[in-house]
Amino acid sequence: MSETKHNTKGPIISIRQMNKYYGDFHALTDINLEISIGERMVICGPSGSGKSTLIRCLNRLEAHQSGSVNVNGVELHQRMKDIDKVRSEVGMVFQHFNLFPHMTVLENCTAGPMWVNKVPPEDAHNIAMKYLERVNIPEQADKYPAQLSGGQQQRVAIARSLCMHPKVMLFDEPTSALDPEMVSEVLDTMTDLAQSGMTMIVVTHEMGFAKKVADRVVFMDEGRIVESNEPIAFFENPQSDRTKKFLSQVLVH
Amino acid sequence: MIQDTVTEDIIMRKPKFIAFLFTTIFICFFIFDPSQSIVGHLLEPALGDPEKSGFYGRCVTASMSAVLLVLNLLAISWIPNFRLQVITVWLQLLILFLSFFYSFDLSFEFIRSKIWFMVTQGIFTTLYVSAISIVIASFIAIIGAVAKMSSNGFAYAIASFYTSFFRGLPLLMQVYLIYLGFPQIGYVIDAVPAGIIALSLCYGAYMTEIFRAGIMSIDHGQWEGSRALGFKFGLIMRKIILPQSIPLIIPPTGNQFIAMLKDSSLVSVIGVWELMFLARTLGNKTFNHMEMLITAAMLYWMMTMVLELIQSRIERKYKKQQSR
Ligand SMILES: Nc1ncnc2c1ncn2[C@@H]1O[C@H](COP(=O)(O)OP(=O)(O)O)[C@@H](O)[C@H]1O
Numbered sequence: 399m400s401e402t403k404h405n406t407k408g409p410i411i412s413i414r415q416m417n418k419y420y421g422d423f424h425a426l427t428d429i430n431l432e433i434s435i436g437e438r439m440v441i442c443g444p445s446g447s448g449k450s451t452l453i454r455c456l457n458r459l460e461a462h463q464s465g466s467v468n469v470n471g472v473e474l475h476q477r478m479k480d481i482d483k484v485r486s487e488v489g490m491v492f493q494h495f496n497l498f499p500h501m502t503v504l505e506n507c508t509a510g511p512m513w514v515n516k517v518p519p520e521d522a523h524n525i526a527m528k529y530l531e532r533v534n535i536p537e538q539a540d541k542y543p544a545q546l547s548g549g550q551q552q553r554v555a556i557a558r559s560l561c562m563h564p565k566v567m568l569f570d571e572p573t574s575a576l577d578p579e580m581v582s583e584v585l586d587t588m589t590d591l592a593q594s595g596m597t598m599i600v601v602t603h604e605m606g607f608a609k610k611v612a613d614r615v616v617f618m619d620e621g622r623i624v625e626s627n628e629p630i631a632f633f634e635n636p637q638s639d640r641t642k643k644f645l646s647q648v649l650v651h
Numbered sequence: 652m653i654q655d656t657v658t659e660d661i662i663m664r665k666p667k668f669i670a671f672l673f674t675t676i677f678i679c680f681f682i683f684d685p686s687q688s689i690v691g692h693l694l695e696p697a698l699g700d701p702e703k704s705g706f707y708g709r710c711v712t713a714s715m716s717a718v719l720l721v722l723n724l725l726a727i728s729w730i731p732n733f734r735l736q737v738i739t740v741w742l743q744l745l746i747l748f749l750s751f752f753y754s755f756d757l758s759f760e761f762i763r764s765k766i767w768f769m770v771t772q773g774i775f776t777t778l779y780v781s782a783i784s785i786v787i788a789s790f791i792a793i794i795g796a797v798a799k800m801s802s803n804g805f806a807y808a809i810a811s812f813y814t815s816f817f818r819g820l821p822l823l824m825q826v827y828l829i830y831l832g833f834p835q836i837g838y839v840i841d842a843v844p845a846g847i848i849a850l851s852l853c854y855g856a857y858m859t860e861i862f863r864a865g866i867m868s869i870d871h872g873q874w875e876g877s878r879a880l881g882f883k884f885g886l887i888m889r890k891i892i893l894p895q896s897i898p899l900i901i902p903p904t905g906n907q908f909i910a911m912l913k914d915s916s917l918v919s920v921i922g923v924w925e926l927m928f929l930a931r932t933l934g935n936k937t938f939n940h941m942e943m944l945i946t947a948a949m950l951y952w953m954m955t956m957v958l959e960l961i962q963s964r965i966e967r968k969y970k971k972q973q974s975r
């Protein structure tokens with residue numbers, strides 16, 4: 399089923415034999431992964447297993463030391479000239495939102511289009527309002543981030559990324575810093591986004607979201623990809639013992 | 652600081668403390684011997700000639716002074732209102748200082764004849780030299796801070812050498828080096844520009860650290876959020892990081908400006924007609940040194956108070972913005 403759920407137009411991101419070190423610490427080992435256009439991938443795994451590090455390598459917030467990372471046809475490496483272009487095409491949503499606190503919600507959303515894509519102010523305004531409506535908070539446009547709830551802030555962060563018209567969206571535990579009653583509003587927004595056909599890589603512990611939305615679930619442990627499968631097979635018939643142990647821990651509640 | 656909701660006992664209500672205070676003050680007065688002072692003269696009817704009252708007179712005047720001081724402190728402690736308390740203490744200290752100056756037997760006539768010139772010429776020069784210097788120093792500080800945080804060895808070396816050198820030399824020496832040193836390599840430089848250069852370079856070195864701390868204190872999530880959108884370094888700095896560090900940079904920069912206002916008196920040595928220069932030269936001809944020095948001191952103090960007021964206004968404005 400999942401093989402037909404996304405159209406296989408070829409990979410937008412491909413990672414080959416990638417290794418990442420923090421000093422002597424081997425954070426990622428021999429990562430091989432391809433994400434096709436329109437695919438929704440969920441990455442899970444215990445804390446410290448390298449999930450954040452992996453997706454941060456995809457827009458080069460972190461540098462990898464060997465192997466290759468190819469995003470939208472561009473090879474990421476230390477001396478590349480057009481990293482800002484790659485980054486502007488890869489949206490990223492963080493655990494702690496990282497909104498700009500000195501700018502209004504609207505300014506947060508217009509900044510990227512205006513400053514990077516050189517969109518005229520009126521057009522940037524229209525784009526921003528379109529996506530703020532999409533995440534259901536157009537009425538908060540003139541407030542400052544600190545005046546919003548966590549769930550609203552995270553939705554602004556999603557809108558801010560969408561304003562750049564990204565080809566792929568990365569989410570790093572987008573609901574982990576939220577109060578429980580706000581988790582669903584953010585997950586709903588993300589589900590909505592997935593249904594619109596956005597290519598998404600989501601690091602999360604929300605297994606319900608994974609079952610419902612993902613085309614593929616990747617399980618990581620100690621810097622390696624341990625298992626990768628479509629959701630039904632992943633949850634009902636996990637192959638490795640580590641996956642089984644992890645699932646028994648996250649699924650009990 | 653957050654005030655606790657429970658206040659401790661007022662220390663001036665404790666007899667033990669009052670006794671201790673009295674004893675300490677008495678000993679101090681006794682050592683300094685107030686029998687020749689105003690108190691001694693006021694007590695002349697009782698003690699006789701202060702010159703001859705000797706040990707007895709010393710004891711009486713010292714204890715009288717101590718009693719007066721302790722009574723005054725007690726009275727202050729009974730004022731119920733914080734503001735009123737502050738105002739009273741300020742006024743008392745001010746009167747004390749003024750009477751100290753008054754005892755110099757100053758020629759107020761002379762001060763009156765010169766003060767207008769000191770204000771228009773001296774304060775004006777002091778203010779504009781300081782203002783230009785603090786602006787240039789701020790620019791130097793931003794560049795210095797960025798260079799000190801960069802991974803470029805050359806930039807780091809230049810910046811750290813610069814801060815080390817200009818923080819390591821007395822400002823007076825820097826003023827001389829620039830004023831007298833530049834002509835050595837063929838550039839004759841006027842006194843005012845030389846003073847501005849010296850002040851800018853010196854304060855830029857100190858403020859580099861202030862700016863660096865301000866920039867470092869911004870959460871690294873702000874960098875990641877901006878980079879993930881594709882912002883370049885200069886843009887992140889100008890639009891995201893610096894605007895957020897300004898509330899942290901302003902208070903110490905205000906302090907630097909106030910310090911600079913007074914350090915600008917050092918450029919008087921190369922003949923810039925700022926406040927200190929005028930104070931020295933105007934007093935020289937007629938030997939009214941004290942008059943001019945005290946007038947200049949009061950003017951410096953007043954300028955500082957005005958600046959402190961402005962600074963606290965700006966700080967309050969940014970605090971309001973932050974708590975939005
Ligand atoms: N900047 C860093 N410097 C050194 N070690 C790091 C750094 N960031 C992450 N690590 C280490 O790399 C490992 C993976 O971290 P991370 O990718 O954040 O894990 P996860 O997101 O799966 O919880 C952890 O052991 C962590 O301590």
Ligand SMILES: [Mg+2]
Pocket residue numbers: 449450451570571
């Ligand atoms: Mg993480």
